[in-house]
Every structure is written in structure tokens, then in C-alpha cells.
């Protein structure tokens with residue numbers, strides 16, 4: 001079975017209530033069942049999420065997430081078949097905020113810590129997300 005990895009960027013919808021802890025619990029429950037793994041980075045304004053798993057499962061969850069009114073302006077950055085998971089131990093890791101350490105990680109791979117989802121290099125972005133997941137322990 002193919003393994004697919006999808007990356008998107010979106011903006012939090014400030015008009016809708018968001019309980020990140022509750023959201024991650026739902027992710028954990030659903031993703032574990034569907035053998036999905038990944039990481040969600042939330043800096044308070046924007047989400048960056050990577051989801052990996054079977055092609056059909058990744059497609060289904062992406063369409064569900066894209067309809068979620070808690071975020072808007074979703075930009076699909078990448079969706080490709082991969083040989084191996086990058087986040088095998090996370091049903092959906094959460095990296096929240098943008099502290100000095102996170103900024104350092106962004107600056108390791110990018111010229112600035114301000115990611116433009118329209119032009120961002122997905123490989124560098126995945127390096128950032130993987131390093132952020134290491135910070136989670």
C-alpha cells in the first residue's frame with residue numbers, strides 16, 4: 001500500500017472558538033484508528049500540518065479538515081507518495097507557539113522565520129517540522 005504525505009498551511013479563523021487540546025485529542029483518536037501520523041504546528045495565527053498514511057486515508061482526512069470552519073485560507077503545499085514516515089511516533093504531534101527555539105529552527109532552514117506558503121520549499125519545511133517534533137521529546 002502506498003504511503004502518502006500531505007502538507008498544508010492555513011489561517012486560524014478568529015471568529016470561531018478553538019480549543020487546541022480538544023482538537024488534538026480528536027486527532028489522536030481518529031488518526032490512530034486510520035494509521036495516520038504527523039505533526040501540527042500552531043503559532044497562534046496559522047497552522048502548518050503534515051499528515052502521512054495511506055493514500056485514501058490521507059485524502060479523506062484532508063477533505064474533512066479542509067471543511068473545518070476553525071481555519072480558513074487553506075493552501076495545499078504538497079501531497080506525494082513517500083517511502084517512509086517522518087513522524088512514525090506521533091498520531092498527531094502538536095507544536096504550539098513560536099518561542100526562541102522554534103525561531104532558531106526556522107532560521108536554520110529559511111532566510112527568515114516568516115514562511116510564505118505560496119513559495120516555500122517543502123523539503124526545508126519538512127526539515128523544520130521534523131526538528132520541531134524533536135523538541136516535543
Ligand SMILES: Cc1cc2nc3c(=O)[nH]c(=O)nc-3n(C[C@H](O)[C@H](O)[C@H](O)COP(=O)(O)O)c2cc1C
Pocket residue numbers: 023026027028030031040047049051061064065066068070071092
Ligand atoms: C488545523 C486542523 C487540523 C486538524 N487535524 C485533524 C487530524 O489530523 N485528524 C482528525 O481526525 N481531525 C483533524 N481535525 C479536525 C477535523 O476537521 C474534524 O473536526 C474531526 O476530524 C471530526 O472528528 P469527529 O467526527 O470524530 O468529531 C483538524 C482540524 C483543524 C482545524
